[in-house]
Amino acid sequence: MPLDxxxxxxxxxxxxxxxxxxxLVDDCATLTVPDGEMLVVTCDALCAGVHFFADDxxxxxxxxxxxxxxxxxxAKAAEPAGYLLxxxxxxxxxxxxxxxxxxGLDGDQRLYAISxxxxxxxxxxxxxxxxxxxxxxxxxxxxxGRDRARAGDALLVTGTVGDAALGLRLRHDPGAADxxxxxxxxxxxxxxxxxxxxxxxxxxxxxxxRVRAAMDISDGLALDAARLARVSxxxxxxxxxxxxxxxxxxxxxxxxxxxxxxxxxGGDDFELLLAVPERDVDEVRCAIEHEGVEVTRVGRxxxxxxxxxxxxxxxxxxxxxxxxxxxx
Amino acid sequence: MPLDxxxxxxxxxxxxxxxxxxxLVDDCATLTVPDGEMLVVTCDALCAGVHFFADDxxxxxxxxxxxxxxxxxxAKAAEPAGYLLxxxxxxxxxxxxxxxxxxGLDGDQRLYAISxxxxxxxxxxxxxxxxxxxxxxxxxxxxxGRDRARAGDALLVTGTVGDAALGLRLRHDPGAADxxxxxxxxxxxxxxxxxxxxxxxxxxxxxxxRVRAAMDISDGLALDAARLARVSxxxxxxxxxxxxxxxxxxxxxxxxxxxxxxxxxGGDDFELLLAVPERDVDEVRCAIEHEGVEVTRVGRxxxxxxxxxxxxxxxxxxxxxxxxxxxx
Numbered sequence: 001m002p003l004d005x006x007x008x009x010x011x012x013x014x015x016x017x018x019x020x021x022x023x024l025v026d027d028c029a030t031l032t033v034p035d036g037e038m039l040v041v042t043c044d045a046l047c048a049g050v051h052f053f054a055d056d057x058x059x060x061x062x063x064x065x066x067x068x069x070x071x072x073x074x075a076k077a078a079e080p081a082g083y084l085l086x087x088x089x090x091x092x093x094x095x096x097x098x099x100x101x102x103x104g105l106d107g108d109q110r111l112y113a114i115s116x117x118x119x120x121x122x123x124x125x126x127x128x129x130x131x132x133x134x135x136x137x138x139x140x141x142x143x144x145g146r147d148r149a150r151a152g153d154a155l156l157v158t159g160t161v162g163d164a165a166l167g168l169r170l171r172h173d174p175g176a177a178d179x180x181x182x183x184x185x186x187x188x189x190x191x192x193x194x195x196x197x198x199x200x201x202x203x204x205x206x207x208x209x210r211v212r213a214a215m216d217i218s219d220g221l222a223l224d225a226a227r228l229a230r231v232s233x234x235x236x237x238x239x240x241x242x243x244x245x246x247x248x249x250x251x252x253x254x255x256x257x258x259x260x261x262x263x264x265x266g267g268d269d270f271e272l273l274l275a276v277p278e279r280d281v282d283e284v285r286c287a288i289e290h291e292g293v294e295v296t297r298v299g300r301x302x303x304x305x306x307x308x309x310x311x312x313x314x315x316x317x318x319x320x321x322x323x324x325x326x327x328x
Numbered sequence: 329m330p331l332d333x334x335x336x337x338x339x340x341x342x343x344x345x346x347x348x349x350x351x352l353v354d355d356c357a358t359l360t361v362p363d364g365e366m367l368v369v370t371c372d373a374l375c376a377g378v379h380f381f382a383d384d385x386x387x388x389x390x391x392x393x394x395x396x397x398x399x400x401x402x403a404k405a406a407e408p409a410g411y412l413l414x415x416x417x418x419x420x421x422x423x424x425x426x427x428x429x430x431x432g433l434d435g436d437q438r439l440y441a442i443s444x445x446x447x448x449x450x451x452x453x454x455x456x457x458x459x460x461x462x463x464x465x466x467x468x469x470x471x472x473g474r475d476r477a478r479a480g481d482a483l484l485v486t487g488t489v490g491d492a493a494l495g496l497r498l499r500h501d502p503g504a505a506d507x508x509x510x511x512x513x514x515x516x517x518x519x520x521x522x523x524x525x526x527x528x529x530x531x532x533x534x535x536x537x538r539v540r541a542a543m544d545i546s547d548g549l550a551l552d553a554a555r556l557a558r559v560s561x562x563x564x565x566x567x568x569x570x571x572x573x574x575x576x577x578x579x580x581x582x583x584x585x586x587x588x589x590x591x592x593x594g595g596d597d598f599e600l601l602l603a604v605p606e607r608d609v610d611e612v613r614c615a616i617e618h619e620g621v622e623v624t625r626v627g628r629x630x631x632x633x634x635x636x637x638x639x640x641x642x643x644x645x646x647x648x649x650x651x652x653x654x655x656x
Binding site: 035 | 334350351353354355356357358359360361363366367368369370371372373374375377378379400401403404406412414416445446447448450451452453454455457459461463466468471473474475543544546555559
């Protein structure tokens with residue numbers, strides 16, 4: 001039986017719909033923002049062959065699409081409230097694929113306590129594309145913009161950096177794992193970090209007012225730090241030796257020191273990059289670690305024009321061939 | 329000079345950004361919903377070769393993408409507040425094309441008093457795709473859902489129906505204009521209605537509380553009436569001879585009576601379909617016509633299972649080969 005749009009929506013999407021979705025029988029959704037709060041919205045599109053592999057498990061594609069958006073909300077200390085899903089489907093997508101895709105969404109909806117509000121479905125003669133718009137709410141005045149950092153602020157990152165980029169490298173070149181001397185657990189860790197990011201939802205909930213500027217690291221630490229610094233009229237100074245690596249990433253870099261540049265410039269980690277006044281660093285670190293998320297100081301912001309300077313172990317600026325992932 | 333993402337955003341998108349967009353230097357946007365109002369969101373994706381022709385003027389593609397979303401908001405009596413834009417660009421899109429696309433957005437931003445809040449840009453190996461999420465606000469309790477119609481309600485439509493579908497037919501078969509006996513003004517009217525819909529923004533502003541159910545007609549009058557009726561547990565009964573036609577559409581149908589089926593089942597008109605209690609029909613009609621938009625009664629809702637019945641001039645149900653445009 002060929003897949004029809006109304007049937008697909010009824011069978012697979014309607015069970016995901018929450019309050020405000022009007023059962024997905026309408027073209028619009030509604031959302032009530034609590035008094036005293038403001039809406040935070042973000043939008044990320046993913047394209048097969050660009051942001052994921054077309055043969056990735058459909059559950060993982062769904063979760064990644066949702067999580068990259070939740071990561072943007074997390075960087076703004078926003079509590080997730082719901083999302084819209086746009087799906088452009090090539091003709092060879094079958095109902096089983098869609099059922100598994102929706103099962104992935106369902107799992108993450110439960111994990112992050114959110115629901116589907118609406119969206120759009122269409123056919124495409126091109127590759128599978130999906131776009132998610134996620135909504136969150138934050139108390140008015142508690143929004144950590146990207147452009148409010150000041151000279152002297154410390155730069156902190158959550159978790160570990162570079163795993164996803166190394167995992168992507170392993171997808172393209174599976175033999176590299178042996179060259180780097182990785183055991184199978186280390187290899188699987190890097191692959192999983194690329195396939196399924198873990199957004200830091202809730203990490204800033206208790207310290208949003210102590211964070212001057214925040215963003216998630218999606219296009220590489222160096223590039224994203226440069227972006228944060230530039231819009232604040234500053235320069236980011238990052239100490240490469242301070243950048244937190246997982247055991248697997250440390251092993252890869254030990255096996256091939258050139259991988260350190262990939263760690264610094266590769267994307268897809270979805271950790272948070274924070275600019276925090278010096279006096280508040282300990283409190284912010286403590287509050288975020290209370291949420292179960294590690295925090296590491298990697299540098300600071302200073303006056304200067306160059307966007308970002310990354311210092312090597314010898315204290316000299318590294319000459320990076322590129323800062324990060326430019327979408328085009 | 330190759331087009332880079334940050335440069336494109338800075339040169340072409342930032343001038344479109346409004347309050348809450350944070351200069352597009354952030355991954356999120358913010359929106360404050362006035363007290364006592366609720367947020368209405370809608371999302372429509374358009375794909376080259378599916379929803380528009382890749383060689384359509386870029387200004388028109390931009391406006392159509394925006395307007396189909398504003399049309400959804402108009403059907404909910406929502407006042408437009410802003411939008412997110414997702415662009416997936418093939419490699420052959422040049423900066424001139426993007427500049428013209430953004431000029432189209434700029435024109436409609438002024439026309440509808442809205443601004444860009446944010447979005448996402450990416451490359452795609454497939455055809456150009458764009459997705460717009462539009463936001464509006466409506467007083468709480470004033471949202472005309474699609475599923476609240478009752479038996480006996482009159483079905484009204486704004487404007488004229490079928491023009492866009494006939495315009496699309498002319499794009500595929502330009503010679504049909506002569507076969508239908510259209511003069512050049514009539515042909516241009518139909519082509520323009522396909523290329524550039526006119527969302528009925530503001531039409532319901534004064535009568536939202538008198539409209540039981542409303543939606544825009546995007547996939548064909550018959551299919552959309554069936555959808556509205558079904559989710560209300562009813563059947564729509566449409567009198568084909570009452571369906572309002574433009575002079576151009578009337579001429580086309582006179583030249584080829586088979587075009588009447590296309591008028592009834594073709595999409596892209598973006599007129600509003602309203603279910604209104606009998607006692608309120610005159611007031612609703614009067615209020616909408618006060619906004620400069622024609623309103624015509626085309627049928628009513630009744631108990632019944634079949635979704636929609638379209639009656640021909642002889643009073644007998646028409647046997648339509650399909651009800652409208654299914655996206656897949």
